[in-house]
Amino acid sequence: MKEVKAIIQPFKLSAVTRALQEIPGFPGMTVSDCMGFGKEKGKEGPHRVVEDLIDYIPKVRIEIMLKNEMVDTVVEAITKTAHTGNPGDGKVFVYDIEKAVRIKTLEHGEEAI
Ligand SMILES: Nc1ncnc2c1ncn2[C@@H]1O[C@H](COP(=O)(O)OP(=O)(O)OP(=O)(O)O)[C@@H](O)[C@H]1O
Numbered sequence: 703m704k705e706v707k708a709i710i711q712p713f714k715l716s717a718v719t720r721a722l723q724e725i726p727g728f729p730g731m732t733v734s735d736c737m738g739f740g741k742e743k744g745k746e747g748p749h750r751v752v753e754d755l756i757d758y759i760p761k762v763r764i765e766i767m768l769k770n771e772m773v774d775t776v777v778e779a780i781t782k783t784a785h786t787g788n789p790g791d792g793k794v795f796v797y798d799i800e801k802a803v804r805i806k807t808l809e810h811g812e813e814a815i
């Protein structure tokens with residue numbers, strides 16, 4: 703099991719969600735608002751929140767727990783759809799998942815996701 707975590711530009715969320723929902727067997731996702739900065743340290747655009755002398759730019763974080771064989775398809779869907787080529791497009795990270803439990807059924811592991 704893996705986790706795909708992507709930080710993308712908020713205006714790309716709808717298109718990325720549609721692309722992911724087209725993947726057969728897509729298991730689900732968690733979406734949260736977040737703020738951050740990359741190499742440009744927040745100087746990439748006009749939508750800035752200034753706190754403590756550091757500019758944090760609003761982003762959206764997507765978290766997906768999925769079977770190993772789906773990782774490449776999901777990462778490609780996110781990167782293709784979220785790409786503009788401009789600074790601030792975001793990043794995708796992939797992690798190993800140790801354990802998952804579906805609370806309704808108490809299924810464990812891949813059965814749970
Ligand atoms: N190394 C990192 N660790 C954690 N979060 C990061 C990291 N790099 C970027 N982020 C998050 O991703 C968001 C988008 O990053 P961004 O795309 O600006 O990265 P970058 O390294 O500056 O590359 P780019 O040239 O594409 O702008 C940031 O606002 C931050 O929330």
Ligand SMILES: [Mg+2]
Nearest residue numbers: 740741742790
């Ligand atoms: Mg940047």
